[in-house]
Amino acid sequence: MNLPGRPNGEYRSAQRDGSPASAAPAADVAGRIAGTVRPDILGLAAYPVAHAEGCIKLDAMECPYELPEAVRDDIARAVRDTALNRYPSADLSGLQAAVKTAFGIPDAADVLFGNGSDELIHIMVQACCNPGDVVLSPWPSFVYFDMAARFDHARFVGVPLTPDLTLDLPAMLAAIREHQPKVVFLATPNNPTGGLWSPEDVDAIVRAAPGLVVLDEAYQPFAGHTWMPGVLDAPNVVVMRTVSKIGLAGLRFGYLAGHPAWIAELNKVRPPYNLNVLTQATLLAVLRHKPVLDEQAARMRADREPLAAALAQLPGVRVFPSAANFILVRFSGKLDGNAVHLALKTRKILIRNFSNAHPLLADCLRISVGAPAENAALLSALQEILSA
Ligand SMILES: *Cc1c(COP(=O)(O)O)cnc(C)c1O
Numbered sequence: 092m093n094l095p096g097r098p099n100g101e102y103r104s105a106q107r108d109g110s111p112a113s114a115a116p117a118a119d120v121a122g123r124i125a126g127t128v129r130p131d132i133l134g135l136a137a138y139p140v141a142h143a144e145g146c147i148k149l150d151a152m153e154c155p156y157e158l159p160e161a162v163r164d165d166i167a168r169a170v171r172d173t174a175l176n177r178y179p180s181a182d183l184s185g186l187q188a189a190v191k192t193a194f195g196i197p198d199a200a201d202v203l204f205g206n207g208s209d210e211l212i213h214i215m216v217q218a219c220c221n222p223g224d225v226v227l228s229p230w231p232s233f234v235y236f237d238m239a240a241r242f243d244h245a246r247f248v249g250v251p252l253t254p255d256l257t258l259d260l261p262a263m264l265a266a267i268r269e270h271q272p273k274v275v276f277l278a279t280p281n282n283p284t285g286g287l288w289s290p291e292d293v294d295a296i297v298r299a300a301p302g303l304v305v306l307d308e309a310y311q312p313f314a315g316h317t318w319m320p321g322v323l324d325a326p327n328v329v330v331m332r333t334v335s336k337i338g339l340a341g342l343r344f345g346y347l348a349g350h351p352a353w354i355a356e357l358n359k360v361r362p363p364y365n366l367n368v369l370t371q372a373t374l375l376a377v378l379r380h381k382p383v384l385d386e387q388a389a390r391m392r393a394d395r396e397p398l399a400a401a402l403a404q405l406p407g408v409r410v411f412p413s414a415a416n417f418i419l420v421r422f423s424g425k426l427d428g429n430a431v432h433l434a435l436k437t438r439k440i441l442i443r444n445f446s447n448a449h450p451l452l453a454d455c456l457r458i459s460v461g462a463p464a465e466n467a468a469l470l471s472a473l474q475e476i477l478s479a
Pocket of ligand 1: 207208209210233332334335340343344345
């Protein structure tokens with residue numbers, strides 16, 4: 092900002108606290124923030140993203156494989172021919188058709204696109220919830236369900252899983268009866284536990300829920316089960332997916348499939364131009380090579396069971412069953428979860444620590460399935476750490 096009487100040059104000299112000479116004093120800024128920003132936001136820590144330079148990265152369920160040369164060439168051509176001076180086209184029908192074909196979405200369903208499925212979560216909460224309305228999910232599950240609900244002034248209710256980290260259906264049905272949630276999120280397979288909820292349990296929840304039920308299939312490519320073919324069977328279901336876990340986390344693209352009437356309402360809340368032209372062009376190019384994505388997912392899926400079996404052989408380690416591209420592990424030997432996490436970090440291996448996140452996740456760490464050499468490095472590091 093160029094305030095009157097404060098030419099830009101003045102920014103070159105600094106005050107004693109390091110701020111530019113013409114900037115408002117830090118204490119004044121802090122005071123104004125304290126009186127303005129919501130107290131619940133002030134109390135939050137920002138979403139933790141670890142610095143990963145030079146590390147083996149098994150903390151974020153990314154695909155460890157880079158796209159083949161031929162796909163990258165196609166992307167380069169598509170991006171080169173993209174008009175960056177124009178807003179994205181209002182007509183998304185080409186991309187919609189490509190996505191529906193590539194991902195097995197029923198013809199009669201409509202789709203809504205998001206800048207990552209994180210944005211779609213917000214869109215659904217914003218479209219459905221008045222302040223204080225309830226958003227409900229089994230818990231622990233994807234942390235962003237809770238965060239998005241709170242940011243959007245809804246009330247989040249997490250229904251505890253069983254101690255074995257499976258779905259507690261009676262508790263879910265009781266909570267739905269009590270809280271009458273506007274939106275129920277069911278991540279299946281669930282993150283961070285890895286479990287796949289049974290079709291019978293999901294059906295029971297869909298029938299009991301008075302509002303929208305979102306089946307979050309972020310990990311569907313690793314699960315061998317999908318609710319997509321039946322997405323139109325119930326009057327209150329949408330299926331949400333992302334390309335983040337199948338090799339395109341950097342692209343930021345999520346999609347939602349459901350009854351055209353539901354999608355039409357949700358579309359009203361979507362920020363205009365939320366899907367940038369580079370994402371659109373890249374996705375169209377990559378989908379011409381869809382078997383590459385399938386093959387990457389199949390590799391991770393095939394590498395999951397050997398990794399789980401090897402982890403289960405380690406002393407004091409419990410492995411929870413996973414239908415996703417990660418494995419949740421509890422450490423109850425000489426070293427607790429925090430100690431193991433730190434020891435791995437010292438060896439430049441990043442995995443996600445849930446030890447202090449929820450009582451049901453005490454001493455639990457979540458390990459993404461990596462490339463074979465990464466999995467091997469993790470296993471030998473763990474062997475060393477646990478036998479020391
Ligand atoms: C990773 C994840 C997402 C978020 O996906 P983006 O498309 O990258 O925003 C959604 N749901 C679950 C359960 C996830 O684990």
